[in-house]
Amino acid sequence: MVALSDTEAGRQSASGVNRGGRIFFGSVLVISALGLWAVPVADGDAAMRLIKLLVSMVLAGVGVMFFLSLDRGRDLPEIQLDTAKRELRIIKHDSTGTAYVDAVHSFDALSEVSIQDRLLTARDDRGNLVASVPLRDSSTEAALKEALNRAA
DSSP: OOEEGGSSSTOOOHHHHHHHHHHHHHHHHHHHHHHHHGSOOOOOOOOHHHHHHHHHHHHHHHHHHHTTTGGGEEEEEGGEETTTTEEEEEEETTSSOOOOEEEEEEGEEEEEEETTTTTTEEEEEEEEEEEEEEOOOOOHHHHHHHHHHHHH
């Protein structure tokens, strides 16, 4: 059986507390950058305005970096191809990070399972999209292609 997470060695998902902390501190820094301009400055003090501009840009930049560091890949479902049982399983995570099986599809019930442009796409016999997951690297893509060729 090949799962997308099996081929991504060392990838650790952030805990709920870590994720919440990043959102909180990112929000605080961005709001602080905006709030810095609520404090009045003397009319002729261009140097102070320049310092405020620099400080607010740094605060906003660090705040945005907190948001960008969130693990958005965790929101994507995990696709497992079980070649022994000849089925495709879609594993999702709830808000606490606990994994659960969302759907199980037999290979015989799937009309198409393809990998193109680092995107795994599976369709059922009616042509409905069952799963569409981006692949992060070429080793994952190669492992899945090999598993699909063995299953065919």
